[in-house]
Amino acid sequence: MKFLLHYLPVLVLLAFIACKKETNTPQYSIGKNRFTLNIDGVEREFYVHVPGSYDGSTAYPVVFMLHGTSGDGEKFYDGSGWKEVGETEGIITVFPSSGRYCINDPVDDIKTTTKWNIQPDASWTFCPNQTPLDDIKFLRSALTDLEQRFSLDTKRIYLVGFSNGGAMAAKCAVEMSDVLAAVVESASSFYLDSVTYTPKRKLPVTFQIGNDDWGPGNEGPDLPLSQFDSLLNYPDFKYYRIAQAHIRHFGLDPNYTITGDTTVAVIAHYTSNSGLSDNIFQFVMMKGIQHNYPSFAAQANWNWLKQFKLP
Numbered sequence: 001m002k003f004l005l006h007y008l009p010v011l012v013l014l015a016f017i018a019c020k021k022e023t024n025t026p027q028y029s030i031g032k033n034r035f036t037l038n039i040d041g042v043e044r045e046f047y048v049h050v051p052g053s054y055d056g057s058t059a060y061p062v063v064f065m066l067h068g069t070s071g072d073g074e075k076f077y078d079g080s081g082w083k084e085v086g087e088t089e090g091i092i093t094v095f096p097s098s099g100r101y102c103i104n105d106p107v108d109d110i111k112t113t114t115k116w117n118i119q120p121d122a123s124w125t126f127c128p129n130q131t132p133l134d135d136i137k138f139l140r141s142a143l144t145d146l147e148q149r150f151s152l153d154t155k156r157i158y159l160v161g162f163s164n165g166g167a168m169a170a171k172c173a174v175e176m177s178d179v180l181a182a183v184v185e186s187a188s189s190f191y192l193d194s195v196t197y198t199p200k201r202k203l204p205v206t207f208q209i210g211n212d213d214w215g216p217g218n219e220g221p222d223l224p225l226s227q228f229d230s231l232l233n234y235p236d237f238k239y240y241r242i243a244q245a246h247i248r249h250f251g252l253d254p255n256y257t258i259t260g261d262t263t264v265a266v267i268a269h270y271t272s273n274s275g276l277s278d279n280i281f282q283f284v285m286m287k288g289i290q291h292n293y294p295s296f297a298a299q300a301n302w303n304w305l306k307q308f309k310l311p
Contacts, residue, residue, distance in 0.1 A: 028149055030054065032077065037145060039138045046096040046142050047073045049083035053090050054150070061156035062146060063305070064094045064139065068163025068187070068293075070113045073097035081298035082160070089302060092150060096142060098135065098164075102127035116161075116168035121191045135168060136175050143179060155310040160184040160301055162293040166207075167191065174249065177201040182308040184301045186293055187213055190245035197249045202272065202279040204308050205250065206301070207242060210289025214238065219291070225262040228285050232256075232268060239283070246270070246281045256283075263287060278308060 033048040054060060063086065067076040073095035077083055086093035098116045105111065105124040117132045119125075126132055139159075146152060159180050161169030166188035173183040174197040182204040189207050211223040214237075223231065231239045247254050253273040260266035265286045272279035282304075286294070 032083075034074075035142075035145065035149075037138070037141050039141055040134060042099075042133060044097070044133075044138045044142075045073060046094055047077040048095070048146070049077065049086050049093045050150075051087045051090055051092070054092070056151050059151045059153040060090060060092045061153050061306070062092045062094060062143075062158065063302070064096065064142075064157075064159040065298075066096065066116060066159070066161035066165030066168050067098065067114070068161075068165050069115055071165075072114055076162075080162070080293055081295055085298045085302050089306075091302070092146070092152070094142065094146065096139060098168075099133040101130045101132070103130075116164050116171075118164065118167045118171050118191075121171070121195060122167065123191055136172070139172065139176065140179070154179075156181055156306075157310075158182055158184075158305045160186065160298075160305075161188075162186045163188050163291065170205075173203060173205050174199045177203045179310075181310050182206075182305050184208065184305065186297065187291055189242045190249070191241075193241055193245070199250060202250050202276055204278055204280050205246060206282050206284060206304060207246070208284035208286060208297070208301075209239075210286045210291070210294075212288065212290040222288075223285075225260075225266050225285055225287055228262075228266045228268070229258060231285075232283070239285075243268070243270075243283055246283075250279060250281060252279070252281055278311075 028050055030050050030052050034045060035048060036043050036045050063082060065076050065080050065082045077095040082093045098114045100114045102112045103115060103124050103126055117135045119132060157180055159169055159172050166185040169183050169185040170189045178200040180203060184206045186208050211225060231237055232243050234240050246252060251273055252270045256268045256270045258266055258268050265284055268283040270281040
């Protein structure tokens with residue numbers, strides 16, 4: 001009894017430490033999770049799908065999926081198809097939400113909506129008195145938070161974005177290429193011809209767009225896939241500008257080869273002009289797709305992304 005009384009303070013301290021450690025253990029649920037972070041005084045949210053096969057014993061790859069204008073993380077959790085692919089393929093899928101702003105858009109004039117901060121590379125501007133959020137800081141912080149919660153394969157972190165999220169994916173391909181293995185930009189990308197960015201690492205990038213997704217308001221009519229080669233070389237058309245931006249930013253050989261089926265999709269393949277094996281770019285034009293992220297895209301994007309790992 002005296003022995004126990006003598007060591008009681010130590011035992012209480014050990015119990016307190018054990019309790020504190022358990023309390024600090026990151027919590028999550030299989031399936032849908034909503035996490036928040038305070039970034040520069042603003043609460044930011046991201047949804048995470050944890051597949052049923054995850055038990056912490058194996059390091060899992062991660063895919064971030066960035067929504068477009070007017071969307072949010074939960075909408076893309078529900079509708080992008082990525083949580084389903086994550087479940088079947090064994091991927092932790094992440095759906096962050098952008099900020100919400102008043103913007104001045106040349107197509108829709110002044111409106112309040114959700115937007116990723118892709119400035120200065122955009123056709124729209126923030127209204128006066130808006131405070132743009134640092135989305136790169138948010139996404140990096142979300143990744144750090146995930147590393148504390150889960151067993152992650154940090155050489156297999158990927159990012160996909162649609163529309164305004166596709167343009168944000170292009171920004172991430174430059175500013176987060178030190179932590180991303182590969183990136184997919186869907187339906188939007190770099191906008192300005194006059195700017196050259198220096199990526200932290202020259203990484204694999206796919207840009208994909210539907211043949212109905214062009215013109216004012218991103219509406220058709222159909223562009224024949226048989227004219228893909230000509231469109232890539234027509235200076236006044238956005239396909240040319242997007243391809244040239246990637247060549248300029250990532251040091252690509254301007255010569256390309258085209259593969260695919262003009263009844264489904266055609267792909268222009270670009271390689272590094274300095275011989276780097278992972279420094280590649282593919283431009284995909286899909287038949288019959290308007291301005292949306294098609295139902296088959298998540299699986300098709302994963303089949304491409306999973307080839308690559310960080311060095």
